[in-house]
Amino acid sequence: MIPGDPLTGDQAAAVGPGAPAPTAGLRELLPLLRPHRRSLALAAALSLVAAGGALAQPALVGRVIDVVGSGRPLGPAVALLVVVLVAASALGAAQQYLLQRTAEGVVLTTRRLLADRLLRLPVAEYDRRRTGDLMSRVGADTTLLRATVTSGIVEVAGSAVVGIGALVAMALVDAWLLLLTVAAVAVGATTAVLASRGVRRLSREAQEEVGAMTAAVERALSAVRTIRASGATAREVTAVGESAVRAYRSGVRVARLEALVSPAGSVAVQGAFLAVLGVGGYRVAQGSISVADLVAFILYLFLLVMPLGQAIAAWTQLQTGLGALARIQEILGLPPEDDQRPERPAAVGTPAVPVRPVPLLELDDVWFTYPDGTEVLRGVSLQVPEGSRVALVGPSGAGKSTVLALIEGFYPVTDGTIRWRGTDVRELPRAALRARLGYVEQEAPVLAGTVRDNLLLTRPEATDPELWAVLADVGLTDVVRRSPRGLDVPVGDEGVLLSGGERQRLAIARSLLARPQLLLLDEPTASLDARNEGLLRDTLAAAAADRALLVVAHRLSTVLDSDEIVVLDGGRVVARGTHDELVESSPLYRELATAQLLV
Template sequence: MRGYFSSISLKGYKNIWMKQWKFTLEMKVGKKMEHELAGSLGARRFWSMVKPFLPKVAWLVLAVVLVIGETSLSLIVPLLTMNFVDEMNAVGLNGQTVILLASVFFAQLVMSGFALYTMMYIGQKVVFALRKEAWQRMLHLPVPFFDRHSSGELMSRMTNDTLVIKDFLTMQLIPFFSGIVSIIGSIVLLLAIDWKMTLMMLTVVPASLLVMIPLGRSMYKVSKSLQDETASFQGDLGRVLSDIRLVKASLAEGVEQKVGLSRMAKLFRFGMREGKIMAVIQPLMMSAMLIMLVVIFGYGGMRVSAGTLSAGALVAIIFYLFQIAMPFTQMASFFTQFQKALGASERLETILRAEPEKNAENVDGAVAPAGTLSFQGVSFGYTADKPILKEVNFDAPIGKVTAFVGPSGAGKTTLFSLIERFYVPDDGTIQYKGHSIHRLPLHEWRQKIAYVSQDSPIMAGTIRSNLVYGLTDVPEENMRAAVRHANLESFIASLPDRYDTEVGERGVRLSGGQRQRLAIARAMIRDPEILLLDEATAHLDSSSEKLVQEALEVLMEGRTTLVIAHRLATVRHADQLIVLEEGNVTGAGTHAELLDTHPLYKELVSQQLQFN
């Protein structure tokens, strides 16, 4: 057999790109359902999600003890200060009081440092555990999940959303409880010092809470929308950067600039909505604190002048005022950050609760011939209203070459996706050697397959890491034999670092032919039973195509090979050709048989002869 596809035109690239955009819009139906499911997540579910990722209870207890201990010491300081001021006014400086006050300050400083470190440890453990679980889950999610979510969006969930949760737990949650202790302790001590001034101070608190609660609800909605829009922007950014050559070749800078500016404008609007809420919350808290200060200074000064309150007691009351006001002000931040954490946890839920790929399942169906890879009444569509394959039936003999031909969009590549079990057929079964492929463990089935496409993915890393990608303990001689058969030996030998040469992101430092031969060598190392070739020589010049074709002939020998090709002259010697039209199999046979019996095949051959 000779090469498979001539290179497609720039117009073809644009058409493919537009189809991807259209497909993304269709996938939003599934995404909307996921958001509705996640929307019921509340505080209780937030804690149930975070709880498994918390470190050992001992660390949590230690953090709480340290924070409460630090807060308790801070409550002693105003009492010591009161004694210090009153003693200064009465009998002069008392050295014992000074030493005690300095000791409390030092103990509070040490305990604060340990408390901060403990909280940071807890936060880092939580974010590590969350990312570990999300990463493991994500790697085992089915392909349709990734059809509905862009890579940028998923990266945002793995990085930004986990950090939001970590920051809330470390910087807000534990300090919130220490603030509660500070407020309660300060109020109790204030009541003991002077209950009248305490009641005057507390009149401001209920009025502030009445405003805070509805603002917190509004912040939740705005924060969630802002996080969602940020993830969408990151998705667009990742898409454009990964296909920057296509953007430039298509002169699409202007289009992408408009899309990006539109996303940025939305981010700006959501950011300003958040800013408006914060512009109410922060001044409200500061105003409440200032009102309390005015009341304390005014009324307290009168009491000191009248001799009914000591100067030390007034100083202590002011201290306690700040120990009430500061945590109370921080509560505004706590509630807003909690709403953000709720939004982040909702988005993480779509990963953590998504169903992984099905490993094996019971599938009924007629028994296919033992020596075939068989499709039996297979129907499939990416969306329910648009079937791609319709009642597809064929048998591909084991150890033979079966080629699929037909116009673009007929469903040829979808067949390969179903064989790889990236998707599950809506109806019908796929059988291999008389058994449904869905009854086999997924790992075992995919070990039997190697896939070489027209643009085989190359990972950033070295040539060696790409050759053995997904495999362990590959003998050196096996790797070198595969490289030799793939016509890569002389190229690798010419490189200074040989097999340890970096290929760049997506293999940009290699030519198209070198990438294809590297993919073929990788397939040879896997030693597959089934070989899927999807236009494997498309976009190559004649010299590269010759080298790739020779490598493919070695790889195909003795294997069940399924080929997709538009250049019909290259597959005319296949053992079987299957014609697909609009998702239906309309013909099967050899090249000569189809020329005699199939009008579309004859027309395609005639068109390519005229073109050549």
């Protein structure tokens, strides 16, 4: 197991201890909206037209009242009012559908960007972050962006048009009533805006807690069998429950703050309505305005306060969405694993005649230290010639698995050089190098799906006969044929329907199918019984005929016939040679061999 940066779940979202939490604003939101600008523009246009229809309705109601009072025919006025009402409603429905569709498009775009970045991050980032928290950003955080679009920017624009239009119309009806209304509404609006100032920060904190809870659930489910067998179910339920309580409390803090916004607006609306009704009734009695004008003014008042309430709610929703966007931007802002290498000018002059053949792979005085300061490798040098079998052995923690991780380019070396056919791997595209390597990890991960899905991961174009052939090479043919579904038999989540040895062999088959020039094996026989270990040893011997092998092994019986065995201890090469040579020359190797009854 390769250690990583020792960040806890509580620190996972931060770049480092004490790092300030990143923030996001409209500037960060606009790039996500830009691909949907046509739909948003159309929604805005529909919103403006619907706003015009809404503004026309109070005037038309006043006209109907005047017609009733004058005794003229009522039909045309009522018909016009109905047409405007229906048209405004239809336009509003079309706008809402367009906004919902656009919001789903924004969520889709964001999820694709996040998935692309998450799958391309440097391996060190996965060491320092919890998987559940990353999953929460793709799921819960992106979902919050939907409401930001549907109830946010466009709604604010439409509400502003209606509000301004209502103010103008109210001023034309009665300026004194307008001043009274503005005073009452301003108090409520100011209170609501002040109350919503902390929503973005609290919303981000709530999403962090949701991410921590998701990570806790993911941790428990990934080891549910171990938890059951250890009698730790109740403790894990309690741990997940405590994480859920923290998420609940964060959500309640957001709800409490948002709850302050609605009453402030309601008090302002009710106060304005009562004031206008009282003062307006007095002015009607004095003959300053007509009943029709008072009714129209009250309707305009509702047109003002309704979009005002929508604008305040949209502003609060926008703050919530920006809090989630900050978490999304944190991941999108991380640099992906760089697959390109800078071009360097070719050396000019007469090439030197090589003194010795260039090995397929060479580590030259390689040093490596993890970000937490743990020094793992100290000047490791080794060579893997074409078609050879080289083994890395030594006690746990000696740095054997780290050597394979550095060859794969999961981490940059701290000092020294790794060469592929004489070329520094830092000058090669990482994807091109990995295409020549096969890598089987110590845990031999198997992906959820079928046997076929797992095999085709390394070579999608492989045919069924090739799949069966590689399964035969690792002794899995009979296992797969037990099911009538053959290659399409499910393996379960993380290969749970297979035994440990079957998972190990399937992972090796997957790598062999890609026909790598160098096969990296980390404890390939760790989960195999004696019979299958012997079968796999024969397979690896055959595989070494046309490719090189670099094998990390604790069970020395796997590597006795290697061309060279390199002994690591404390991050240094302490001995190298064949089995017989090392038994004579290396006390550490002799101790390991004796413990395994090989001497």
